[in-house]
Amino acid sequence: MLNRHGSAGRVAEINAASVVIAREAFGEREGYVLGDMGPFGGLLEPYGDVGASAVYDSFRRQMEALIGAGVDCLVVETMTDLAEAKLAVRAAKDVSSAVPVLATMTFDATPRGYFTIMGVSVAAAAAGLAEAGADAVGSNCGNGIEHLVAIAREFRRHTTLPLVIQANAGLPRSVDGRTVYDETPAFFAEQARGLAELGVSVIGGCCGTTPDHIRAMARA
Numbered sequence: 001m002l003n004r005h006g007s008a009g010r011v012a013e014i015n016a017a018s019v020v021i022a023r024e025a026f027g028e029r030e031g032y033v034l035g036d037m038g039p040f041g042g043l044l045e046p047y048g049d050v051g052a053s054a055v056y057d058s059f060r061r062q063m064e065a066l067i068g069a070g071v072d073c074l075v076v077e078t079m080t081d082l083a084e085a086k087l088a089v090r091a092a093k094d095v096s097s098a099v100p101v102l103a104t105m106t107f108d109a110t111p112r113g114y115f116t117i118m119g120v121s122v123a124a125a126a127a128g129l130a131e132a133g134a135d136a137v138g139s140n141c142g143n144g145i146e147h148l149v150a151i152a153r154e155f156r157r158h159t160t161l162p163l164v165i166q167a168n169a170g171l172p173r174s175v176d177g178r179t180v181y182d183e184t185p186a187f188f189a190e191q192a193r194g195l196a197e198l199g200v201s202v203i204g205g206c207c208g209t210t211p212d213h214i215r216a217m218a219r220a
Contacts, residue, residue: 001041011058012065019069034073034102035066037088044083052087059091067096076103077140077166080116082125086132093133102164102202103134106142107151114151122151126158138164141206144171144183145191152198162201167191169208181208189216196220 002008015035022033040058042050066074074092079085085103092101105125107114114122122139129137137159139151145167152165169181169188188209195203205213 004041011061012068015062015065016069019066019071023070032072033070034075035063035071036075036077037062038078039080039084044081052083055084056087056091059088060095063092063095067092067099071099073100073102075164076101076134079103079105080120081118082116082120082128085125086128089129089132089134100135101133102136102138103129103132104138104140104164104166105129107139107147108142109147114147114154122154123158126155126161130159130161134161136162136164136201138166138200138202140164140166140204141168144168145188145195149191149194149198152195152200156198163199164202164204165195165200166202166204166206167209168206169210169213172208179208183208185210185212185216188213189220192217192220 002011002014007014019033019035026033037059040050040055042048044055045051063074076085076088076092079088082105085105089101089103092099105116105120107116107122116125126137138155139148143151148165148167152163155163170183172179172181174180188205192203203217205217
């Protein structure tokens with residue numbers, strides 16, 4: 001991704017700085033600083049022209065910088081290609097087996113159930129991410145919280161690992177040139193109770209959520 005901005009040589013510098021900035025902003029409050037990795041922005045062979053070894057090496061450079069800077073946990077998220085997600089998880093575990101890795105994929109509702117745009121089912125994601133070494137699995141982005149409750153239920157059928165769910169505040173729409181998400185903090189909080197009842201271990205928010213959404217979920 002940094003290639004697009006002429007900064008491919010600054011992977012370690014930028015990632016390490018992000019940890020330092022987050023830690024400073026966080027201050028003395030109780031909690032954790034997590035290092036976040038999304039998709040590399042292309043397609044792996046044979047669908048694209050980027051080899052698995054190059055993607056693994058890229059993820060590993062990022063993991064080394066984040067872990068070296070002292071993150072408490074790593075998050076591999078918004079993945080649609082299971083092969084890519086597994087490369088990221090393995091890169092993290094190869095750098096440090098001690099730092100927990102949360103891995104989440106993004107699913108769409110189809111007539112056959114929930115699948116990523118690359119055709120990965122919830123069952124396949126649960127098995128593949130666990131095989132790669134993820135400490136917790138689940139889903140983020142792509143859907144409002146009602147769909148994420150259904151996805152969490154499906155994950156629970158296929159894994160005993162801790163679950164991570166981070167929903168959007170609904171699907172985005174454009175209003176007068178602004179991107180708007182319609183799910184309110186109150187609605188989010190009510191639905192989050194369903195996630196808690198399913199035993200989801202980490203409940204958060206993705207696109208469109210605000211501090212008010214998080215506060216409401218925490219209270220619920």
